[in-house]
Amino acid sequence: MSEISNERGFSGREITAAVVFAVLAGVIASTSYFAGVNMSGGAGADGMTAAVAEAPVNGQSLYVSNCVGCHGAEAVGGIGPTLLDTAAWSAADFNGAVLHGQAPGGRTLAPVMPRFAESGFGGETATDEQVEAIHSYVKSLQ
């Protein structure tokens, strides 16, 4: 057997190197596989959603921290338009505008208006519940 190996020109060193390479490749492949599972797995994201859902939702403080700079105190407008008119909007329409920049009638809002589904509120994922709380607060300003 060893004579055949020698005829093919593989030294013991080369064979050892090949085995070490194969083992390392296996380790790297399985490490990235598990890393990938951890990154896309629900544990982290679910934990975050749960934390947000458990926190008390306050429409006024969400409005003051995230909207007042552009839509003004009392929602009368500033950089952005008044939001008083949106009191008549459905929850779905209001959520679409705030989370995705999609206003009723297929109107895409200017990029100045943040897409809160992407930016979140204060670094945490924005939820429908929070946007509805902001909508209630805006309605209360009429």
Ligand code: HEC
């Ligand atoms: C950086 C400035 C800015 C911030 C912050 C901001 N907006 Fe806006 N918003 C705008 C601008 C500008 C528009 C108008 C965009 C257009 O008409 O294309 C707009 C449009 C809107 C509209 C659509 C109004 C309409 O009548 O068409 C809604 C609803 C809205 N914003 C809600 C919010 C809420 C709620 C927040 C806070 C969670 C917020 N915005 C934060 C700038 C901002």
